[in-house]
Amino acid sequence: MRLKPEQLATQLKRPLPPVLLLSGDEPLQMLECADLVRAQARTQGFSERIRLETQAHFDWNRLADEGANRSLFGDRRLFDLHLHSSAIGNEGSKALSAWCEQPPEDSLLLINAPRIDKKQLTTKWLKAVDRVGILLQIWPVEARQLPAWLEQRMRGHGLQPQPGVAALLAERVEGNLLAAKQEIDKLLLLHGPGPISQEALLEAVADSARYDVFGLMDETLAGHPSRCVHILAGLRGEGVAEPVVLWAISRELRGLYPMAQQVAQGGNLNTVANGAWPPKRKPLVSAALKRLGPQRLQQALIRCGEVDACIKGWRKQDPWLMLERLCLNLCR
Template identity: 55%
Template sequence: MRLRNDQLPAQLNKSLAPVYLLSGDEPLQLGEAADQVRQTARSQGFSERELLEVGPGFDWNQLLEAGQSLSLFGDKRLLDLRLSSSKIGTPGSKAISAYLADPPPDTLLLITAPKLDRAQQNSKWVKGVERLGVLVLIWPIEGQRLLPWLERRLRDVGLTPEPGVVEMLSERIEGNLLAAKQEIEKLLLLHGPGVVDQEQLAESVADSARFDVFGLVDALLAREAGRGLRMLEHLQAEGVVAPVVLWALAREIRALAEMAAMVEQGRSVDSVMAAQRVWEKRKPLMRKGLKRRAAVWRRLLIDCAGIDRVIKGLEKKDAWLRLQDVALGIAGVNTSALK
């Protein structure tokens, strides 16, 4: 069967299916859904758990061997299969289909995966999960759904938001549900259960979603130069050290330089992103970056090497000013024209 994320708890309360496939790119909801399955399984005697991390070079025979092996203590088992990509290829599809054709007794298979596209949802192995067990597609909570979700999370932990608090929290976390969870936990820790007002929220919110290093990278790739510079300034003001910011920027630039070179050699953008294991949620940003030549990214990588020398004291320049130049370069602003 196919369920929405909010329907999963009711299904778990009725009975445990032999297999669950949870798919989505929103980490908080995906993690919490998987925890619900694991906790229910533990409460029903599935005391043994085997973790299978599927990455490059994974041997799919491990899944079949795990299904066929006996529990060490004769207990019920949970096989926790974690896919780093929803594109598992023919070996993965055959292995999961073979498992589903003859599922072992007293064993529950939990599969967590990034977002499945329409073609993947219609694949043989996914359809097999739907027939035998439960498929849960987890969608981002955005737009009009976000405010009720935030208010429910606040009230679930005993916090009663005054008017304007939910809207303020939504504006601060900018759709980052993990950041929302952290801020709600912080409010509860600082003030305890009860009414929370805008002043209390303003004091506790750390703007973690808006100004974290990875958010900076995404803003720059989206060519939001002004927002990116504000984030960079905030990181500096918050005491984040320059090497951390440089590491994040250089890491992204290096990846784009390598991928852009592959595209220039004749490979398609889709095949390059698949080879580099780019998550679905980041593909639109990477597509923007791959519209630029590899030489652009290599020049920015050279600039990063120069900032590294500044940080190490080998050049007497301002590392943060140099980081601004690189940030603008990622965002597509020609900094030489500004000097």
């Protein structure tokens, strides 16, 4: 069965199927949908949770072995499987297909996967999941849909945004739903439930402008290392989540990389930089393109993947230290 995110809560009120798959690259919606499944699983008696990560050289026999083992206290078990890639190979496909063919008794398999494309939906294991369980694909909220999405979320938290507030917030967060969540939480903390005006939103935004992730990127593009270190320390002190900072950096790098390739292939720097939006950022983009070539930007994107691994606990390094090193390297 295929569902949309907004259908999940209603579906979960029924007895849970043996397998649920959540797929997508949007971190906030993935996290909230997974939390919703786990909470409902607890209410239906799945009191034991077993987390599995398919890192490099993962032994897929482990999934079958864990499923075959009975719970020590006879509890119903939730298997929380996190796929490092949606391309799981023959062994992974066989293991998940076998699970779907004969799910272990009193067990629920929750699969968290990166975005799955149309071609992958035709694979045997995904067809098996679709047949016996729930398959939910989560897509990023499009720019034109974001104001309505934000207004609905604000109203769901007891806020009553006046006309223009949701659009102003959408411009502020630029598609980053984690940042949007933080802004809404902050508005609720500052003003409580009730009407929210544009002035109140702007005032709340101004309060956090000192340590803003977008300000961090401007200082990084301009090549100001001391300012980057200062802003990162402020973001950490204010409790900004590491994925929000990483999202801002990787988003900027993904935009710069094709520009740097054009310049390396003989493109005119000013012409290429004109593609930067908004226009006031053109000097920053030009400065960065002069300093950073495609090879360094590609290496920086690889470093973003390493920071992501640190945030998820796959590598034993401090994510904030890794973020600082990444920004300082881009300032050189």
